[in-house]
Amino acid sequence: MSGHSTYQPKTGFERWLDSRLPIIRLAHDTAVSYPTPRNLNYWWTFGGILTLCLGVQIITGIILAMHYTASADHAFNSVEHIMRDVNYGWLIRYMHANGASMFFIAVYIHMFRGLYYGSYKAPREVLWLLGCIIYLLMMATGFMGYVLPWGQMSFHGTVVITNLFGAFPIVGEAITTWLWGGFAVDNPTLNRFFSLHYLLPFVIAGVVILHIWALHVVGQNNPTGVEPKSKADTVPFTPYATVKDGFAMSVFLILFATFVFYMPNALGHADNYIPANPLVTPAHIVPEWYYLPFYAILRAVPDKLMGVLAMFASIGCFFALPWLDTSKVRSLRYRPTAKLYFWIFVLACLVLGYCGGRLPDDPVIPGLKTFILGDSDPNSFVWLSRIATAYYFAYFAVIIPVLGLVEKTLPVPETIASPALSHPAPAKTEA
Amino acid sequence: MSNLAVGATTDPGHSSDDPSRRDFIHIAAIAAAAGGAAAVVWPFIDQMNPAGDTLALASVEFDLGKVMQGQQVTIKWRGKPLFIRNRTPAEIAKAVQDDNASMKDPAKDADRTKEGKQQWMILIGNCTHLGCVPTFGGGEYGGWFCPCHGSVYDTSGRIRKGPAPLNLALPEYAFLTDTRVKIG
Ligand code: HEM
Numbered sequence: 001m002s003g004h005s006t007y008q009p010k011t012g013f014e015r016w017l018d019s020r021l022p023i024i025r026l027a028h029d030t031a032v033s034y035p036t037p038r039n040l041n042y043w044w045t046f047g048g049i050l051t052l053c054l055g056v057q058i059i060t061g062i063i064l065a066m067h068y069t070a071s072a073d074h075a076f077n078s079v080e081h082i083m084r085d086v087n088y089g090w091l092i093r094y095m096h097a098n099g100a101s102m103f104f105i106a107v108y109i110h111m112f113r114g115l116y117y118g119s120y121k122a123p124r125e126v127l128w129l130l131g132c133i134i135y136l137l138m139m140a141t142g143f144m145g146y147v148l149p150w151g152q153m154s155f156h157g158t159v160v161i162t163n164l165f166g167a168f169p170i171v172g173e174a175i176t177t178w179l180w181g182g183f184a185v186d187n188p189t190l191n192r193f194f195s196l197h198y199l200l201p202f203v204i205a206g207v208v209i210l211h212i213w214a215l216h217v218v219g220q221n222n223p224t225g226v227e228p229k230s231k232a233d234t235v236p237f238t239p240y241a242t243v244k245d246g247f248a249m250s251v252f253l254i255l256f257a258t259f260v261f262y263m264p265n266a267l268g269h270a271d272n273y274i275p276a277n278p279l280v281t282p283a284h285i286v287p288e289w290y291y292l293p294f295y296a297i298l299r300a301v302p303d304k305l306m307g308v309l310a311m312f313a314s315i316g317c318f319f320a321l322p323w324l325d326t327s328k329v330r331s332l333r334y335r336p337t338a339k340l341y342f343w344i345f346v347l348a349c350l351v352l353g354y355c356g357g358r359l360p361d362d363p364v365i366p367g368l369k370t371f372i373l374g375d376s377d378p379n380s381f382v383w384l385s386r387i388a389t390a391y392y393f394a395y396f397a398v399i400i401p402v403l404g405l406v407e408k409t410l411p412v413p414e415t416i417a418s419p420a421l422s423h424p425a426p427a428k429t430e431a
Numbered sequence: 432m433s434n435l436a437v438g439a440t441t442d443p444g445h446s447s448d449d450p451s452r453r454d455f456i457h458i459a460a461i462a463a464a465a466g467g468a469a470a471v472v473w474p475f476i477d478q479m480n481p482a483g484d485t486l487a488l489a490s491v492e493f494d495l496g497k498v499m500q501g502q503q504v505t506i507k508w509r510g511k512p513l514f515i516r517n518r519t520p521a522e523i524a525k526a527v528q529d530d531n532a533s534m535k536d537p538a539k540d541a542d543r544t545k546e547g548k549q550q551w552m553i554l555i556g557n558c559t560h561l562g563c564v565p566t567f568g569g570g571e572y573g574g575w576f577c578p579c580h581g582s583v584y585d586t587s588g589r590i591r592k593g594p595a596p597l598n599l600a601l602p603e604y605a606f607l608t609d610t611r612v613k614i615g
């Protein structure tokens with residue numbers, strides 16, 4: 001796909017620079033002449049949106065770091081100082097705090113897009129793996145950022161998450177002590193998390209460059225999952241993709257601004273406005289919404305070590321996906337049965353997210369008490385998360401590999417541009 | 432030249448035992464570099480372990496006279512909560528009575544207190560599941576309840592129900608006098 005360059009230096013300076021550092025050529029080939037499949041829909045605009053999110057986090061983050069103090073005694077007050085005294089500090093902080101949530105909304109959509117259209121399949125495995133690495137780095141960055149205001153949720157969230165590593169036999173305790181830099185979560189922990197929170201977004205930026213490089217080698221997938229075969233199948237990135245991406249970004253920014261200006265604390269927890277107190281744990285401790293499905297998986301398993309392993313394995317599934325899927329057809333458009341299981345998977349993730357935010361023993365249907373199954377009533381969030389967890393793993397380990405072998409798929413169009421007669425939707429929406 | 436066996440050419444600077452000498456130099460060089468790299472990496476890893484002054488903040492003394500029967504005081508020790516509980520005779524009786532009940536981490540109540548000072552229950556107040564601070568009075572065993580994932584401890588701090596694998600940990604402590612303890 002990357003083909004050869006069509007860049008023509010126009011001015012003398014451009015010619016001079018082009019033979020020394022062809023940076024304008026690189027930009028031109030990447031963002032202007034780059035051929036994109038002509039049938040990309042709005043689910044393909046989230047890559048651009050994610051780049052925007054990373055930019056917003058880095059700019060607002062660097063500004064926050066100018067006013068923030070990474071010290072257990074001063075962190076909480078310095079965030080309050082940002083909120084009350086620093087000019088527009090409230091705006092910058094609300095952009096950063098809500099920006100993290102927006103970033104995760106976008107990344108989840110981006111990932112499920114890949115899942116639906118089979119974008120992880122050959123030859124895009126490395127592209128997919130790089131994406132999974134970015135996601136892991138984002139989770140680490142978001143977690144460490146949430147520690148910085150040093151409120152009650154920051155503190156006890158850190159205690160719980162760092163203690164996860166204590167589940168490993170023999171080395172567990174040494175790892176947690178090493179992470180903490182002491183006998184408990186304390187000032188050394190806060191300082192190192194700030195250092196890493198500052199660093200990781202730039203590591204993410206580096207991996208994003210690799211991700212885009214890999215993308216430009218193999219080319220974009222598209223809603224049909226059929227590779228472009230001729231010029232008729234593609235359009236140049238500019239103006240087609242730039243304008244579509246720009247429009248999608250604008251809509252996304254409206255959502256972002258709605259949170260920042262009208263409900264800046266809706267996605268946070270009131271408890272984090274209470275300064276950290278190691279002696280009292282908040283009655284209901286939950287992580288940020290974007291970790292809730294994994295938190296539910298952790299709690300679904302009654303054994304400490306197995307729970308931790310299940311949680312890591314649930315992320316590992318995404319890494320293994322390119323080698324688990326046996327189907328030759330990329331897009332779920334032509335796989336009606338797989339489509340059904342996909343939507344159940346989406347539902348299972350949402351259910352897990354919901355369960356992760358509730359107390360395990362609370363009833364799902366209020367007021368209904370049945371009997372005790374194992375350790376609790378089947379009408380409880382812990383049992384609901386067990387069902388969803390079972391489906392989550394079955395989807396990757398059984399459904400995806402088996403379905404690819406046994407499913408009867410619909411006919412796939414020859415090319416992107418050819419009238420897609422096989423498409424279930426009216427043919428005019430294609431082309 | 433047909434009488435010259437291929438490979439039999441002798442080059443004075445390239446004798447037949449040379450390859451192994453060369454291998455040796457390669458292995459030695461790589462080993463030295465790897466050893467050097469490991470020696471440099473270790474300080475970069477170890478710097479994250481507790482610093483000298485953190486390790487030095489090890490012990491505290493506490494005046495038990497402040498704690499009435501049936502009361503619990505929580506103090507901070509090594510950054511962690513420490514429960515100092517003056518148990519009622521009923522709590523002690525309950526703990527002793529359950530000594531032989533089936534438990535995940537079996538222990539006798541007498542082994543979790545100092546001899547003759549059975550009323551003093553001194554515990555590290557972090558749930559052994561993922562470290563939250565349990566509250567006293569919750570759960571069905573009359574002891575501590577952890578709000579995070581529902582672990583239940585009895586009046587001896589032993590794990591009775593929930594995901595926590597171990598009893599609440601006991602710090603090292605000694606009675607200096609009848610009313611003073613030194614912890615750590
Ligand atoms: C991947 C990009 C990033 C993500 C997902 C992220 C996420 C977060 C989150 C969730 C918080 C807690 C907000 C709150 O509840 O108060 C936070 C705080 C913070 N972040 Fe970031 N961040 C990112 C990049 C950066 C960068 C590049 C810097 C610095 C150069 C930075 C500096 C800070 C500072 C100083 C705070 C503490 C102030 C506060 O809590 O508002 N962040 N970050």
Ligand code: FES
Nearest residue numbers: 558560561577580
């Ligand atoms: S931390 Fe106490 S039950 Fe999980």
